[in-house]
Amino acid sequence: MVEESHLPKLHYLNAVLKETHRLHPGLPLLIPRRPSETTDLYGYTIPQGTKIFINVWAIHRDAQLWDRPERFRPERFLDHAAKWDYAGSDFRYLPFGSGRRVCAGLPLAERMQMYTLASFLHCFKWDVSKGEEIELSETFGIVLKKAVPLVAVPTPRLSDFKLYAKAD
Numbered sequence: 001m002v003e004e005s006h007l008p009k010l011h012y013l014n015a016v017l018k019e020t021h022r023l024h025p026g027l028p029l030l031i032p033r034r035p036s037e038t039t040d041l042y043g044y045t046i047p048q049g050t051k052i053f054i055n056v057w058a059i060h061r062d063a064q065l066w067d068r069p070e071r072f073r074p075e076r077f078l079d080h081a082a083k084w085d086y087a088g089s090d091f092r093y094l095p096f097g098s099g100r101r102v103c104a105g106l107p108l109a110e111r112m113q114m115y116t117l118a119s120f121l122h123c124f125k126w127d128v129s130k131g132e133e134i135e136l137s138e139t140f141g142i143v144l145k146k147a148v149p150l151v152a153v154p155t156p157r158l159s160d161f162k163l164y165a166k167a168d
């Protein structure tokens with residue numbers, strides 16, 4: 001079974017998750033900011049109190065920042081793995097936000113999404129129903145959602161069925 005100690009070794013799965021967060025960031029406009037004082041930013045004056053949305057969805061698909069941004073290519077996160085993290089210190093990649101209001105659940109989310117996905121992939125073979133196509137379009141809101149829910153069909157792949165009920 002997958003243990004927490006295995007997770008740092010799952011480099012490709014980690015890259016798949018990072019690429020998924022790049023193309024489909026959960027909060028595409030982050031949480032709005034309001035500057036506490038008037039600020040000049042690259043020639044633009046941002047008056048105090050203005051509500052600012054940061055369009056992470058667009059940043060993550062900007063062709064000036066990403067090579068062939070529309071392609072799902074996890075390898076881009078393997079090439080320079082050390083410099084890509086979720087901390088938000090590189091403003092090209094902000095799926096958990098940045099700065100003082102960065103996601104408070106980031107350490108939990110990072111571990112749990114790796115652990116859950118690794119366990120699901122280890123324990124089951126996954127498919128869609130016969131004749132179904134995977135539909136990836138999105139609906140925009142505060143939270144980004146799939147327009148058409150995915151129905152994924154698991155088939156057990158472990159040799160011993162008792163392993164699925166193992167409690168310890």
Ligand code: HEM
Nearest residue numbers: 026027030031095096097098100101102103104105108109
């Ligand atoms: C994959 C899962 C998650 C994603 C993609 C995500 C993403 C985000 C993003 C983008 C923000 C806004 C950051 C900003 O505006 O700079 C945020 C804020 C926040 N998240 Fe998450 N999050 C996730 C899971 C979690 C979990 C598991 C928790 C709690 C256990 C959590 C708690 C929070 C809280 C409390 C804030 C507000 C922080 C603040 O305003 O100071 N998140 N999250």
